[in-house]
Amino acid sequence: ETGVTQSPTHLIKTRGQQVTLRCSSQSGHNTVSWYQQALGQGPQFIFQYYREEENGRGNFPPRFSGLQFPNYSSELNVNALELDDSALYLCASSLAPGGGETQYFGPGTRLLVL
Amino acid sequence: AQSVSQHNHHVILSEAASLELGCNYSYGGTVNLFWYVQYPGQHLQLLLKYFSGDPLVKGIKGFEAEFIKSKFSFNLRKPSVQWSDTAEYFCAVNARNGGYNKLIFGAGTRLAVHP
Numbered sequence: 001e002t003g004v005t006q007s008p009t010h011l012i013k014t015r016g017q018q019v020t021l022r023c024s025s026q027s028g029h030n031t032v033s034w035y036q037q038a039l040g041q042g043p044q045f046i047f048q049y050y051r052e053e054e055n056g057r058g059n060f061p062p063r064f065s066g067l068q069f070p071n072y073s074s075e076l077n078v079n080a081l082e083l084d085d086s087a088l089y090l091c092a093s094s095l096a097p098g099g100g101e102t103q104y105f106g107p108g109t110r111l112l113v114l
Numbered sequence: 115a116q117s118v119s120q121h122n123h124h125v126i127l128s129e130a131a132s133l134e135l136g137c138n139y140s141y142g143g144t145v146n147l148f149w150y151v152q153y154p155g156q157h158l159q160l161l162l163k164y165f166s167g168d169p170l171v172k173g174i175k176g177f178e179a180e181f182i183k184s185k186f187s188f189n190l191r192k193p194s195v196q197w198s199d200t201a202e203y204f205c206a207v208n209a210r211n212g213g214y215n216k217l218i219f220g221a222g223t224r225l226a227v228h229p
Contacts, residue, residue: 042204042219056214099146099209103217105158
């Protein structure tokens with residue numbers, strides 16, 4: 001069974017640029033969620049994708065957007081990068097979108113914005 | 115607003131000492147509760163979870179947690195820690211009947227175990 005994978009592992013961008021992060025869900029999982037983990041803090045929910053649509057969103061501005069593909073993999077796009085976007089971005093997958101499901105996390109992508 | 119509070123940011127213990135990490139949550143509805151662990155250089159892993167039933171939940175590696183509904187708490191315990199338990203521990207909560215799965219995490223507790 002393949003776990004959640006993410007790419008790239010590390011990324012350096014400059015303020016104002018755009019970035020795309022990628023996630024492959026665990027085998028059999030159709031739901032993907034994205035989290036931002038700033039240094040010294042717990043992960044914060046960005047949004048969740050199910051059936052190729054966003055079905056829940058946290059307190060993040062519209063410049064954070066995503067996609068889910070028919071094979072359930074997902075992308076997180078961030079436009080107009082700001083210094084505060086520097087963080088570890090985590091992807092998690094689950095069997096279904098509801099609150100009763102357990103989420104399994106990938107290793108994360110560490111983004112540094114200069 | 116929903117929130118999770120972990121009382122200790124850093125804990126240092128000697129091997130064989132007992133561990134208790136506090137977690138309190140603020141949420142108006144019925145919740146599911148989780149403890150995740152992040153070992154150095156590794157990704158977040160599920161340690162244990164509570165959905166319903168027996169409020170004393172046993173997880174991997176000898177960890178357990180007790181859900182006390184009246185105190186809105188879900189404290190993590192281990193009777194005797196090992197050096198390999200050195201890691202960061204996160205308590206998390208989500209809405210049991212929510213249409214989507216939004217985990218709310220605490221800030222984490224960094225545990226260092228000395229041999």
